[in-house]
Amino acid sequence: MATILVIDDSAEFKGVVFDYLMMMGHKVVNADNGREGVEMALAAKPDLILMDVMMPDMGGLEALKELSAEEETRHIPVFIITGSAFDTEMGAVFKQEPNCLDFLDKTISLSALNKKILAAVESRGGRP
Numbered sequence: 679m680a681t682i683l684v685i686d687d688s689a690e691f692k693g694v695v696f697d698y699l700m701m702m703g704h705k706v707v708n709a710d711n712g713r714e715g716v717e718m719a720l721a722a723k724p725d726l727i728l729m730d731v732m733m734p735d736m737g738g739l740e741a742l743k744e745l746s747a748e749e750e751t752r753h754i755p756v757f758i759i760t761g762s763a764f765d766t767e768m769g770a771v772f773k774q775e776p777n778c779l780d781f782l783d784k785t786i787s788l789s790a791l792n793k794k795i796l797a798a799v800e801s802r803g804g805r806p
Contacts (some may be wrong), residue, residue: 679702679703679704679705680704680705680724680725680726680795680796680799681704681705681706681707681722681723681724681725681726682699682704682705682706682707682724682725682726682727682728682795683706683707683708683709683715683718683719683722683724683726683727683728684696684706684707684708684709684727684728684729685708685709685710685711685712685714685715685718685727685728685729685730685733685738685741686708686709686710686728686729686730686733686759687710687711687730687733687734688730688761691730691761691784692708694788695728695788695791696708698788698792699792699795702792704795707722707724710733710734711733711734711735711736712729712733712735712736712737712738712740712741712744713735713736713741714735715727715729715736715741716736716741716744716745716748716751719745719748719751719754720748720750720751723750723754724754725754725755725799725802726754726755726756726757726795726798726799727745727754727755727756727757728756728757728759728791729741729742729757729758729759730758730759730760730761731758731760731772732760738758738760738772739771739772742756742758742772742775742777742778743775745777746775746776746777751777752776752777753777753802754777755777755779755798755799755802756775756777756778756779757778757779757780757781757782757791757794757795757798758778758780758781758782759782759783759784759786759791760781760782760783760784761783761784761785780794780798782794
């Protein structure tokens with residue numbers, strides 16, 4: 679299965695997603711903020727990143743731009759997943775970055791999230 683990096687400052691969200699994705703056979707790595715997430719992406723080379731928008735130290739948009747700028751991470755697909763007021767205009771801003779595949783609400787079901795992850799990894803030539 680895929681290696682997934684979850685970048686989010688909510689321990690509760692990371693815990694739920696970690697447990698579910700591990701149960702589905704994925705390897706899951708966590709980071710608490712955008713800066714740590716960029717460093718973790720460089721080190722772990724995940725197949726896909728799930729990233730929150732509003733985090734301390736470095737937010738999601740800034741982290742996404744750094745990931746896009748780095749040769750080693752620009753190919754990693756990113757799903758922005760937020761619990762903030764879901765704003766389609768904000769989603770359009772994130773989707774301007776080439777590695778941002780989707781802008782999702784945290785209320786998405788875990789099974790639907792897993793299906794999106796599998797489809798994204800498979801379309802990029804990974805082995806789900």
